[in-house]
Amino acid sequence: MKSMNDEAYKVTVAKDLEDLIPAFLRNRSKELETLKVALAAADFEQLRQLGHRMKGVGNSYGFAHVSVLGQEIEDGALSGDRASLESHIAQYGDYLSKVQIAFE
Secondary structure, rough: OOOOHHHHHHEEEEEHHHHHHHHHHHHHHHHHHHHHHHHHHHHHHHHHHHHHHHHHHHHOOHHHHHHHHHHHHHHHHHHHHHHHHHHHHHHHHHHHOOOOOOOO
């Protein structure tokens, strides 16, 4: 599994979104748990829906990597690729634990 470069962990968010980011990140952490539960249950339809939502919400807040992983999760769910899903969900957890946010 290729490791992400450090740039992927650095996010610059518009200053006017600063108040929304703590809730945004809490929601992403809940989403991560939901992804893990859905994967354990082999609920590919829920995984697909979650990946699709991640794709939309990531870019709208400036978290492009969330959108990239959302696309990968959606694709993995559509093809039923458990190994890919496990890998991308693990990457998402790693990303959420290390992401660094700057406001400007």
